Amino acid sequence: MDRRKRKKEKKTPTFTMKITRRKIDEITQQIAQTFSQFNTENQARAESLLKRISNWPRIAADVSKERREEIRIEGGKIIADYNYFFKN
Numbered sequence: 354m355d356r357r358k359r360k361k362e363k364k365t366p367t368f369t370m371k372i373t374r375r376k377i378d379e380i381t382q383q384i385a386q387t388f389s390q391f392n393t394e395n396q397a398r399a400e401s402l403l404k405r406i407s408n409w410p411r412i413a414a415d416v417s418k419e420r421r422e423e424i425r426i427e428g429g430k431i432i433a434d435y436n437y438f439f440k441n
Contacts, residue, residue, distance in 0.1 A: 370413050373428035377406055380435045398438050405431055 384399050391399055409428060413421045 370425065370428075373425065373432070374411055376432050377409070377428060380432065381406055384435075384439070395438065402431065402434060402438075 381403065384403060388396065388399055405427075409431060410424055413424045416424070
């Protein structure tokens with residue numbers, strides 16, 4: 354009889370809304386501070402990113418579990434796009 358414990362499968366890490374909101378606030382501030390230094394292509398990207406941020410719901414309470422997951426995923430996509438296009 355094998356008495357060793359089985360290892361639990363690791364779940365994919367997901368950001369909580371608190372962390373995502375904080376990071377998106379930082380992104381908004383950094384874009385506002387450096388917007389004039391961007392070339393026209395990056396200014397267009399920054400404007401579209403700011404538009405996505407303004408449409409992103411900051412609070413995911415009182416929504417379905419599926420909708421909450423969609424909100425988290427969209428927040429993660431916003432952060433990933435910022436890191437891809439604007440991080441040095």
